[in-house]
Amino acid sequence: MSIIVGSETKLVVSGLTGREGSFHGLRNRAYGTDLVAGVTPGKGGQDVEGVPVFDSIEESVREAGANTSMIFVPARFAAPAIDEAIESGVDTVIAITEGIPVLDMLKTYWKAKEAGVRLIGPNCPGVLSPGKANVGIIPAQFFDPGKIGVVSKSGTLTYQIGNELKQAGEGNSSIVGIGGDPIIGSDFIDILTLYEADPETELIVMVGEIGGDAEERAAEFIASEISKPVVAYIAGFTAPPGKQMGHAGAIISGSSGTAQAKKDALEAKGVRVGESPTETAKIAVEVLRGS
Amino acid sequence: MDLLEYQGKQLFAKHGIAVPSGEVAASVEDAVAAAERIGYPCAIKAQVLIGGRGKAGGIKIAKDAEEARAYADAILGMDIVGPHGEGPFRVDQVWIEGGSDIASEYYASVILDRGEKKLLAMVSAKGGMDIEAVAAEDPDALVKRHIDPTTPFDAAAARPIVDEAGLDEDVREQAADVLAKLAEVAASEDASLIEVNPLIVTADREVVALDAKVTIDGNALFRHQDLAEIADTADDPQEAMAKEKGLTYVKLDGNVGILANGAGLCMSTLDVVAQAGGKPANFLDAGGGSKAEAIVDALTVITSDAKVTAILFNIFGGITRCDEIAKGIVTASAQMDLKLPLVVRLDGTNSEEGLKILAEADLPNLHQETTMLDAARRVVELAGGA
Structure with missing residues (x-):
């Protein structure tokens, strides 16, 4: 088992005929992901290295059996593209695009919720289930199949921690990048729930950062709903208030959203929080082998 | 992107919310001339x-031209530090507006609630002071209601919030109208935070926004030409230069220049440097897929800060x-005659090359250095005291 993507994934990539869409879509296929279709309006009937292109996502669901959609559409057109995916009949939408206006995402979030579609991202690196499927831009070479589920707001930080776990001889059930935007389709809590139910996952590594209160909410949730051990890392202790640190959502507002507050909230519920990515990986390995 | 008070008020006026004219x-000369036109106080x-x-001495009421001159002279050029240690912020501009006859001070805001994924409207009869303190001491005094994303939020929908906050009955209709307009x-200007503190009632019972704190979503500037122009006037020279080069840069006050790829890894790098006893000079995310030219640009921005050692x-x-990054470092060193110590840790794709x-x-x-922690220790050692 793994979560969100796996051997059952049938992927459709919006923007497959574009530069980024084709690069990453074909890279995902080379990893073993079942890439069944691409979508570019007006280019239906063409193909990209043997992958059929359709005019709409809905058509790719009907004709090619797509169940997972990946969105690589530029920011100002991305929210309508995600909405199209939500209404197309796929179960899962993974939005990689960075820079979508937050109020557009607010509307899109509720559309996904009402339709019962799982939305990951936007502004995320995607989801990788090592050995099974990769949907997004996560470099798969740093991750082996294994027992640790990772959920993270950040891409490169996840690669850093994943690589340290690999060097320590441990692998991952799945790696989920939930994204660094203020409004994202799935939060820590949603992914923790999936890992709790996944028999392959024995330990969860959660990587958070400044801004919002998703980590604090996750701390409460872990205490009441999660039986598996969780190890966390929080980035942004040195971030000044009022400054956006790269990610649109990484900002301390007044006195709220600080790294210290998040660390305190997690530790108060018994979650161990690493001081650095290296220490976090070390703790995860220690807890996994001790339990 | 945050707006200055007067920019926020101009936005309010555009949407029919009453603000003092100014x-x-x-x-100093322009300030006195403006005061003469507006009248006293x-x-x-x-x-x-x-x-x-206000607490920092940045807001004063002038009774005559002499006072206007003295206050403008004192305030322009002043450095103001925020309540949470933000800044300091140098005052380059003053806003001069007619004195208001204040009968009551309220609080009103509309903010994006990230956790609930809805806009949150808040109203209090206790305005004019730190609203976080009001909420902490007397939680019932701050009425909070989420705005249903599926139904229009008009004055009628805003009215129960105003009623519950216990505002004076004769101005509730006006206050509800202001809240709906906020x-x-x-919605129409892509603001993720709008706060009016105080929202005043004047002696002749008019509800007026006496302050304006507005944050516009930077990702939505492409559809707001007027606001995009404001965003182009970044205050810090390094930040302005970085913006021009399309880099994500935040200036800090230390001496260790930092470049990492990815926002999360970059934040983590700052933290690790601080843990090693150093003081980061900046946050700079070189982004995914960084090419050699981007490294040259990044080094230009980092080294333009004279504090960096x-x-x-x-x-x-x-x-x-990593081979692209390495090429960038070599090219930049040749072009820029870089003498500062450079600690490099390369890992991941093509690191051997x-x-x-x-x-x-x-x-x-x-x-x-081969690890992030060793690299942090080394750079702190080489940077010396801040």
């Missing part, structure tokens, strides 16, 4: 992107290729 000035208010201006500003490159290549390029270039100021 003028902005960047010199008038308020002279520092225009900086931070709260707590939500309209949020050593630089740390912390790269974990995913999409970013990258390390080989650096070894062949044999730069005298370059120090290689």
